[in-house]
Amino acid sequence: MQAWTGGERLHLGAEAEVISGSWHGRSAILKKRRPRGWRHPDLDASLTxxxxxxxxxxxIWLASRGAPVPAIWDVDMEEASIIMERIEGRPLIEVLHSNEHDEELLISVGxxxxxLHRNAVNHGDLSTNNxxxxxxxxxxxxxLGLATREYDLEGFGIDLHVLHEILRASHPSVKGAMDLVLKGYLALDExxxxxxxxxxxxxxxxxxxVKRLEQIMKRVRYHGG
Ligand SMILES: Nc1ncnc2c1ncn2[C@@H]1O[C@H](COP(=O)(O)OP(=O)(O)OP(=O)(O)O)[C@@H](O)[C@H]1O
Ligand SMILES: [Mg+2]
Incomplete structure (x- = not known):
């Protein structure tokens, strides 16, 4: 990956290390998956x-459809690394914690x-970090490591439910956040x-x-899980 010039580390998590840099002079990040020591190496490599x-x-499929995801510019399967467009900005979790959100922002999240859902992709890990x-x-x-192609209502409903639970648990002071997200979600089809x-x-x-999400929420309230 000679076109790559690395800069500072932006993130070091259990799954991945993310480094800022430039790729052919464009602002980029390198996401490298980390070996998970506690897993058998063969299993680890195949999961990775x-x-x-x-x-x-x-x-790549979503970008080709004009959906809001970063452009992928290079891939190295041996190194388990991806170079992609750097999104200038901050994760939603920080924007919410520092109270810099407004209704428009949450509508645009929806x-x-x-x-993604219109293009039959379920995100699979819709946290306010992602x-x-x-x-x-x-x-x-x-x-999008846990994303799937999806056609069933239940999968999409669960995708929204994950975000709903996170907003409720981690950002309780942001009143009506999920309602605004759903407003945006419905507005796009309109x-x-x-x-x-x-x-x-x-x-x-x-x-x-959205109706399925409401059913899932009822189910969770009755059965607590
Ligand atoms: N294209 C990007 N532009 C800007 N920042 C990014 C980009 N991709 C990732 N990041 C930053 O790096 C962080 C981690 O990236 P990502 O969510 O893809 O990895 P992860 O699989 O969650 O890693 P881990 O599970 O180890 O925490 C993101 O939360 C974000 O802050
Ligand atoms: Mg993440």
Whole structure:
């Protein structure tokens, strides 16, 4: 990866290390998956490969559809690393904690999620760390290692439910946050009409996903899980 010039480390987590830098002179990041010591090395390598392939395949597909994800510029499977466009901005978790959000921002988060779902992709890990807010105050979704192609209502409903639980637990002072996210989620179908067929089938309508989310929330309240 000669076109790459590395800079400072932005993140060191259990799964990945993220380094800022430039790629052919453009602002980029390098995401390198870390070996997980407690797993058998063969299993670890195959899991790493699976998640990386997922992330690359679905991120590229979404970018080609104009959905808000970073552009992927280079991949090294041996090194388990990906070079992608750097999104200038901050994760939603920080924006919420520092109280710099407004209604528009949460609506744009809902629209960004709906763009994935309209293209039959379930994010799989919708935490407020994996939603970046760029300098235009638009939401960009990252970290698609657990994403899947999805056509069932339940999968999309669970994707929204994960974010709902995180907003409730980690950001209780942000009142009505999920309602605004859902407002944006529904608004995109009003703007663009029903989703088009994706390879594999028809993604469900936004209104159906939101109804399913409400059912999931009731289920969780009754059964606590
Ligand atoms: N394209 C990007 N532009 C700017 N920052 C990024 C980009 N991708 C990742 N980051 C930063 O690096 C952090 C970690 O990246 P990512 O979420 O993809 O890894 P992860 O799989 O969650 O890693 P771990 O599980 O080890 O925490 C993000 O929360 C974000 O702050
Ligand atoms: Mg992440």
């Amino acid at each position: 490969r699976k998640r990386m392939t997922n992330e690359i395949k679905l991120t 629209k960004a999620i709906r763009e 939603i970046l807010i760029n300098s235009n105050r638009d939401a960009v979704l990252i970290d 703007e663009l009409g029903n989703p088009e067929a994706a390879p594999g089938g028809m993604p469900p309508k936004a209104i159906e996903v």
